Amino acid sequence: MPEVIFNGPAGRLEGRFHPAKKRNAPIALVLHPHPQFGGTMNNQVVYQLYYMYAQRGFAVLRFNFRGVGRSQGAFDHGQGELSDAAAALDWAQTVHPDARSCWIAGFSFGAWIGMQLLMRRPEVEGFISVAPPANLFDFSFLAPCPSSGLIIHGDNDKVVPLKDSQTLVDKLKTQKGIVIDHQIMPGANHFFENDVDDLMDRCGSYLDRRLGITPQDYLPVSSS
Template sequence: MDNKVLEIFIPGPAGRLEAKYFKSKKNTSPIALVLQPHPQYGGTMNNKVVVETFKTFMDNDFSVCRVNFRGVGKSDGEFDNGQGELADAAAALDWLERENFDNSQCWVSGFSFGSLIAMQLLMRRPEINRFIAISPQPNVYDFSFLSPCPTSGLMIYGKKDELVPLEYITDLNKRLSSQKGIKVEFQSVPDGNHFFSKNEEQLVKYLDKYIKKETALY
């Protein structure tokens, strides 16, 4: 399966961005961008959760791209505390849309720090109509910019996340569930830690189920 995944370089605001890309053979296939965890804690686009998410989109016939933020792997530039990373994500989405101008749906997904960048991108790009935030950290990053959240999506987290006390997730759930017209689903992986080290299969199962349900509408 991996032989169809291309290594590409995308022109970004700080130079070129290293990325992996899979192009669906299906016309008007949905597209998805998958974002990496924190670069300063060893995060790359080859993180296990990012790769599994990428593959789950592939298996569901998406054209999908995962990207190394500036300063990671072969990407030019250096870490920019989130601002530059958001600009990188926007450049990657631009590229993905140009390659798939007839896409039927536009999804964004991110793991940990990547979920913050994904949600910030969501607020700026009205064409994004679904999101998956994996292991968000509302105790570290302020997610209050999500009011109102423009589209429905999935927040998935480990019940035993050692980096995020559960009450922060519960709070975020309350805040987002009071919004009219959108449905943000919160899904916990019972024994999952922040990295889903022993629960990847369970994580993939939930991702797959959500993607299938939401693409069936189109």
């Protein structure tokens, strides 16, 4: 059932869902970049993150925020999109009720939404934030950040300068009980053009370390 439509706060939301083979497998939710700047669930980084989780046995959902693709509603400057993400996680948990945990991954605007969602959902045990827009949106809600995760950024990012990402990471690293892995990719820009493979290698290696698995444990996954 790769193509799914589920109810969101502003109408139907369009998504792609990869079910897990094991009943108690974890869930992953992948969130796309800014809707008003061409962000969709078919963004290459979003798609590759989705595939990365599926390979590792997760039940994975990516979806279009309100007003994108076949998703109903209109852009709501983050507040509505956070509600969409909460509804998406609710839907995935309904389909996969025995999931033992949850991960959230987001790219740019999606990273901002994802980090807000993990503040509200204690079942989220890890996150991957790709190029979080720390200069464009307020991240002060991360007080304290409840989960350990990876923040990854290109040092040639002209949209979100590295110093802004570093300020966010430095603030999070002062908190006890969580570990923030901050990785800086040399030469990569905000969109990771020509650097997606390296980005996925880093994200996948981080996830493998957290899960305690090796490539021998990966599952064959068809594209969807």
